[in-house]
Amino acid sequence: MRIVFQTFENYMGTGLVVSWFLISAVYLFYCEKRKSRRIIFVYMPLAVLLLFFNPLCSALFLRMAEDEIYYRILWLLPVLAGIAYTVCHIYSHTEGKRRMVFVFCAVAVIAFSGKFVYDSPYFSKAENSYHVPDSVVHICDAIVVPGREVMAAFPLEMVQYVRQYTALVCMPYGREVLTGFYNPLQAAMEEDTVDLAELLPMARAYKCHYLVFGAEQDFTEEPAGLGLEVFLETDGYTVYRDTAIELIVPQM
Amino acid sequence: MVQILILAVLTLAAPILAGQVLHGVLGGRKRNAVVFEWISGQIILWAGFLFVCVPMILAERDFRDVVVLFSGYMGAVAIFGVALRLRGIGRRDASFQENKEKDPVAVFLWICVIALIMVQMFSALTLVYADGDDAYYVAVSVSTESSNRMYAHLVYTGGPAAEMDVRHCLAPMPVWVAYLARVCGIRTVIMAKTVLPVVLILMSHAVYFLLGQRLFSDSGRKHALFMLVIQILVIFGGYSIYSAQNFLLVRTSQGKAILANIVLPFLLLLFLMLAEQMEEGKKPDFRLWIMVGLSMICGCLCSTQGTLLTCIFLMAAGICMAACFRRWNIFVWTTGCCLVPVGMLALYFMLS
Numbered sequence: 001m002r003i004v005f006q007t008f009e010n011y012m013g014t015g016l017v018v019s020w021f022l023i024s025a026v027y028l029f030y031c032e033k034r035k036s037r038r039i040i041f042v043y044m045p046l047a048v049l050l051l052f053f054n055p056l057c058s059a060l061f062l063r064m065a066e067d068e069i070y071y072r073i074l075w076l077l078p079v080l081a082g083i084a085y086t087v088c089h090i091y092s093h094t095e096g097k098r099r100m101v102f103v104f105c106a107v108a109v110i111a112f113s114g115k116f117v118y119d120s121p122y123f124s125k126a127e128n129s130y131h132v133p134d135s136v137v138h139i140c141d142a143i144v145v146p147g148r149e150v151m152a153a154f155p156l157e158m159v160q161y162v163r164q165y166t167a168l169v170c171m172p173y174g175r176e177v178l179t180g181f182y183n184p185l186q187a188a189m190e191e192d193t194v195d196l197a198e199l200l201p202m203a204r205a206y207k208c209h210y211l212v213f214g215a216e217q218d219f220t221e222e223p224a225g226l227g228l229e230v231f232l233e234t235d236g237y238t239v240y241r242d243t244a245i246e247l248i249v250p251q252m
Numbered sequence: 253m254v255q256i257l258i259l260a261v262l263t264l265a266a267p268i269l270a271g272q273v274l275h276g277v278l279g280g281r282k283r284n285a286v287v288f289e290w291i292s293g294q295i296i297l298w299a300g301f302l303f304v305c306v307p308m309i310l311a312e313r314d315f316r317d318v319v320v321l322f323s324g325y326m327g328a329v330a331i332f333g334v335a336l337r338l339r340g341i342g343r344r345d346a347s348f349q350e351n352k353e354k355d356p357v358a359v360f361l362w363i364c365v366i367a368l369i370m371v372q373m374f375s376a377l378t379l380v381y382a383d384g385d386d387a388y389y390v391a392v393s394v395s396t397e398s399s400n401r402m403y404a405h406l407v408y409t410g411g412p413a414a415e416m417d418v419r420h421c422l423a424p425m426p427v428w429v430a431y432l433a434r435v436c437g438i439r440t441v442i443m444a445k446t447v448l449p450v451v452l453i454l455m456s457h458a459v460y461f462l463l464g465q466r467l468f469s470d471s472g473r474k475h476a477l478f479m480l481v482i483q484i485l486v487i488f489g490g491y492s493i494y495s496a497q498n499f500l501l502v503r504t505s506q507g508k509a510i511l512a513n514i515v516l517p518f519l520l521l522l523f524l525m526l527a528e529q530m531e532e533g534k535k536p537d538f539r540l541w542i543m544v545g546l547s548m549i550c551g552c553l554c555s556t557q558g559t560l561l562t563c564i565f566l567m568a569a570g571i572c573m574a575a576c577f578r579r580w581n582i583f584v585w586t587t588g589c590c591l592v593p594v595g596m597l598a599l600y601f602m603l604s
Contacts, residue, residue, distance in 0.1 A: 013492025017485065036527035037467070039572045040520060047568035061560070069557055071494045075512045076565050078520055080497060081463055084481035088467070088474045103477065107484055114488025117501045118375060122382045131380045131445035149410060160387035163410060164441055167391070167398035174408020175387040 003067055004058045011071045016113035021045075021079045024086035031089065041082045048076045083110065132161040135235035142232045143210050143239065144168045147250040152210035153189055153203055155237070172206035193218045196226055200242075209247050211240045258436045263451050266326050267293030272333030275340065277525075277539055284465060287458050291518060292543055293333070294455065298428070299549040300325045305424045306596075308402070310416075310603075315400045318427065319434055361476035368483035369457055372501060376449035381502040389506050390444045392426035397433050397440045418603040422596055423556045425507035449504035456500055456513040457482070463521045466528075507554035515550045515558070516565065522547065523569045530577045536585075545589040552596045559593040559600075566590060 012018040029042045051057045052073050061070060087106045094102050127134045136158050143150055144166060151170045154162055160175045173183040185206065188199040196219050203211060211228065215236050223230075223240055231241040241247075268286060271293025275285070304322045391407045399405065403421040406413050429448060433440040438447060457479075464478035489497030496512035503509045522544050529536045548566065551558035570586035573579070 011492055011494045013495065015491075017489075017491055017495075034531065035576050036524060036531045039527050039569070039576055040524050043572040043576070044523075044569045047572055048564070051564060051568065065557055065560070072508070072512075072557055072561060073564060074494075075496045075516055076561060076568065078517075079495075080482050080485045081460065081517065081520065083485060084464070084478045085467055087481045088478050091477060092471070092474060107481065110481065110484050111488050113491070114485065115490035116488055117486075117490040117498060118379065120381070120490055120502070122502070123379050124382070126378055126380045126446075129446055130439070130441045132441065160384060163391040163408065164386060164394060164445070167395040167405075167410065170410030172409065174406070175384060176408055178384060 001055055001058070003062070003070070004053060004055075007067075007071045008052070008074070011074045014113070014115060017083070017110070018079065020110070020113060021077065021082050024082050027086055028082075028089065031093075037085070041078060041085060045077045045082065048073065130165060132165045133158070133235075135237055136161045136165055138234045139212060139232065139237065139239055140166050140169050142234070145247065145249050148248070150209045150247065151207050151245075152212060152239075153185060153206070153208050154212045155214060156186065156190060158212070159186075172203070172208060189213070191217075193220060195220045196223060196228075197221065200226055200228075203242065204244060207245050208242060209245050211242060213238050213240070255436045255438050259432065259438065259447065259451075262326075262432060262435060263294070264290065266330050267291075267297055269293065269330035270296045270326070270333045272337040273329075274539055274543065275333075275337050277537055277543075284461075288462055291455065291458055291462065291514075293329075295515075295518065295543065295546050295550050296329060297326055298553050299546040300329065301428050301431075302424070302549055302553040305402075305427050305553075306422060309421045309424060309427075312404070313402075315396050315402050315427070315430065315434075318402070319431055322431060323435070355473050358473040358476045361473065361480050365476060365479045365483055368480075368487060369454070372453050372483075372487065373450045375501070376453055376504060377446060380445075383503055385503065385506060386445070388420075389426045389429075390441060392420070393429040393433065393444050394440045396427055396430040402427055416603070418600060419556050422600055422603075423507055423553060423558065425510065425554050428553070429505060444505050452504050452510060452514065453500065456517070459514055459517045459521060463517060463524070466521060466524055507558070511551055511554035511558045511561065515547055515554060516561070519544065519547050519562065519565055519569075523573070527573055527577075530573065530579060541585045541589065544585075545592070548589050549592050552593055556600060559596050563590050563593050 025042050025045055028038065032038050032041070058070070061073070087103075090106075091099060091102060128137060130137060139158075140162060143152055145168075149168050149170050151172065152162075153172050156177065159171065159173070160178060162169050162171060163174065173186045177183050177186045185199065185202040188195065188202065189211070194213065194217055210231065215233065215238050227244045228240040228242055230238060232239040268290050271289030271291070273296070274289060274292045277288070277292075301322055304325060305318050308318050308321070388407050392403070395405050395407065395410070396402050402424070403417050404413055405411065407417075426444075429444050430440055432438075432448065433443040436443065460482045461479060464475045464482075468474040468478060486497040486500060489495050489501070492498065496516075499506070499509040500513040522540055526536045526540050526544075529540075544566070548562040551562035566586050566589055570582050574582040
């Protein structure tokens with residue numbers, strides 16, 4: 001049951017908006033006469049909440065699905081429609097100047113109860129129409145070969161965007177390394193001073209045609225002496241072509 | 253320009269034509285019936301997409317077969333909808349008294365609503381949200397469109413998949429995104445991350461518009477106020493990363509966001525319409541029950557968990573309606589509507 005309450009707490013976030021919805025449901029229980037509205041905004045949400053907090057149901061659900069998506073049952077609560085309907089219901093039962101004062105206060109209270117979505121630090125201005133970083137676009141455009149796939153190892157910050165941009169670039173490790181999976185090649189790629197003697201056998205085992213490093217990264221040995229040619233320098237990254245891995249370009 | 257026109261045909265014209273099969277469901281409320289036909293038409297098309305796509309994925313057929321079959325299905329449903337509409341064109345719909353007088357307060361509120369929707373659409377075009385799940389869903393769409401194979405590769409790395417990703421391939425919404433990209437000729441990543449979110453945000457607000465219209469058919473001002481409060485709640489929905497409205501603006505073209513912001517609110521609208529008909533002592537329009545069933549199939553298309561969520565919704569709403577109206581035959585309809593989701597659930601357990 002601890003997971004269930006924790007999930008509800010997470011879903012509530014700062015708490016006020018969901019509280020307004022619950023208060024709305026109580027208000028409509030007393031003030032709404034039409035059965036159809038009571039079913040949608042009072043009884044059905046109550047049934048959903050009873051199911052959500054029911055230990056048997058939660059145990060069954062958690063057996064079938066992951067803990068971290070249990071909160072989605074709460075999407076069945078008509079939070080938006082319930083609060084908006086209640087505001088309109090109260091509005092229709094007030095008269096004169098008080099109406100406009102109520103609307104102004106309701107809108108202000110709802111806005112202050114929530115949090116402006118676009119304030120999230122995860123939002124940033126799009127660099128291009130693809131909505132992936134320019135650096136990914138420039139590097140991928142340079143390394144793709146028509147008619148076949150190429151293998152390239154990228155720095156961690158680019159990993160999740162590469163295959164959103166093109167399926168023609170394959171990678172030895174993907175987004176899973178961002179969620180805690182350890183990959184020794186990725187760990188070696190991220191070193192401030194890259195140990196090429198350790199890294200290259202792993203990269204060649206994956207048949208990486210290209211290796212992408214930050215321009216500020218150093219190497220224990222001279223890359224050119226180990227078969228790595230500078231292919232491209234762009235957006236603060238250096239792309240090396242490993243000449244030991246053959247790259248046959250199909251005749252189109 | 254041509255690409256945007258094709259997109260408009262696929263996401264606006266075709267659904268509206270398909271939605272003609274439901275013409276008249278709104279009864280006398282003819283005003284803005286096209287919005288209802290648009291959303292319900294899209295639900296009909298999405299439901300069909302699941303039936304076309306899942307067998308093709310399981311049979312390891314090419315994506316181009318899905319493109320051909322689904323295009324055929326879309327065309328057939330659109331023609332069927334138009335034919336039904338033309339057949340009934342001579343019939344007179346019940347008259348609906350519309351208030352011709354313009355209420356300046358309502359006009360002001362509607363201007364605010366439209367401005368706030370425009371802000372959301374503009375933000376979808378110009379802002380990027382760094383969501384890790386896009387690395388899966390967008391990559392599936394990109395890989396499908398590029399390779400003509402569906403769920404045949406490891407999404408994150410591009411290597412061949414040793415076994416089928418059952419959890420995701422039974423909810424192939426990313427393949428629909430790839431379909432739009434292929435037919436429109438728009439690059440898949442642009443379709444998924446830039447263009448489609450604009451359409452889906454509009455679609456979600458259209459569902460709330462219909463809900464508001466149903467709730468406040470007597471007052472344009474209250475309808476506008478309802479929509480304004482919805483906009484404020486959506487834009488200030490960042491109070492939790494788990495809220496449905498947060499998903500609408502940050503993960504717009506992911507199936508779970510479509511489930512939370514289009515399919516579930518549309519189910520709510522359908523149940524409101526059914527409950528109103530029962531309250532008025534009328535026999536519920538069977539087409540509404542069919543739409544409930546199709547919406548549940550859409551839930552399966554959006555997310556594997558949508559299968560469970562739509563069934564829970566139906567159970568909760570069905571029990572409440574049956575108890576309130578003492579109409580126990582509701583359970584026959586709800587059971588019928590659950591057949592496909594339960595079948596999908598059984599398929600999931602069989603394959604995984």
